[in-house]
Amino acid sequence: MNKIAVLTSGGDAPGMNAAIRAVVRTALHNGLKVMGVERGYAGLLNNELKPMNRSSVSDIIQRGGTILRTARCLEFKQEEYRKKAADILKKNGVDALVVIGGDGSFMGAKLLSKLGVKTIGLPGTIDNDLPYTDYTIGFDTALNTALDAINKLRDTSTSHERVSVVEIMGRNCGDLALYASVAGGAESVLLPEKEYDKDELCGLIKSGKASGKMHNLVLVAEGIGGSEELAKYIESRTGIETRATILGHIQRGGSPTACDRVLASKLGFRAVELLLEGKTSRVVGIRDNKIIDDDIDDALAMKRKFDEKLYEISKIISY
Structure with missing residues (x-):
């Protein structure tokens, strides 16, 4: 192996830059050449590859987003475009590709591997929705961003009851x-x-108010949606002033936490190790606080397990 490439794909996540940095510097340390692919698979199809050296990744570990930028690429679902991507990598002398992203990005890596491209995937998504790993790069930072917003909203909610x-x-x-x-x-x-039952929720809010609670905080996952409508419904049924706040893409940005920086660095380092060991079609993650790697097909086929215990804890200690 002489040269590898790295790209970020799909939604950006804090810590992607730390992963890029780890991949680049670990590869250079082991005598490999590195190319960065700009704008994900879309950039790959446009031959947007550039050489990277140690200074290319200086002063980025603390930055959110991705210096390589990212994009969606629907064309990559078609085999003719994947063949084009594989040819572009070959013409640039690239022996392997490290892909940082979520399940859609991993699917692209899986399909490229079927065309003879050596691929390793790193889990970069704030949603933490990849079943094979306990945590994904960006989840901890997004969680702390949400928590900061919640703390501030609690202040104003309490003031106005x-x-x-x-x-x-x-x-x-x-x-x-x-x-x-x-x-x-x-x-x-x-x-x-x-x-969930909206009327049961309203009943809890009313009983909390009756017992002296100054405010109520209701969190809604994006997959549920309808926060504005829910707020109106709660106010109409309880008589308590209710406001909705959609945090949106603010959760994607910001300087990554120490946890995300360390996780991304460990995973990026391991990705290069796997390539040097001759491995391909693998994804790297963390399980039981240990860095692991799985076959990409197995990882994509895994069913996600919901944390029932944490959900039970959230219900018991909420009132």
Whole structure:
């Protein structure tokens, strides 16, 4: 192996830059050449590859987003475009590709590997929705961003004795909202993994008010949605002023936490190790606080396990 490439794909996540840095410097330390692919798979199809050296990744570990930028690429679902991508890598002398992203990015890496491209995937997504790993790069930072917003909303909600409905990212995975509910002391959390009853929720809010609660904090995962409508419904049924706040893409940005920086560095280092060992079609992650790697097909086929225990804890300690 002489040269590898690295790209970030799909939604950006804090810590991607730390992963890029680890991949580049670990590869250079082992005598490999490195190229960065700009704008993900879309950039790969446009031959947007550039050489990277140690200084290319200086002063980026503390920055959110991705210096390589990212983009969606629907064309990559078609085999003719994947063949084009494989040819571009070959013409640039690239022997292997490290892909940092979520399940869609991993699917692209999986399909490229079928065309003879050596690939390793790193889990970069704030949703924490990849079943094979306990945590993904960016989850901890996004969680702390949400928590900071919740703390501030609690102040104003208490001052006005309101109900605050806060929508947190997580389309099909409620981890961000669930963890934020426990860390932020929310009274209720609505998740795509669990059914809920609006009238039961309103009953809890009314009983809390009757027992002297100054405010109520209701967290809603993005996959549930409808926060504005829910706020109106709560106010109409309880008579308590209710406001909705959608945190949105603010959760994607910001300087990554120490946890995300260390995790990204460990995973990036291991990705290069695997390539040097002759491995391919693998994804790297963390399980039981140990860095692991799985076959990419197996990882994509895994069913996600919802944390029932943490959900039970959130309900018991919320009131």
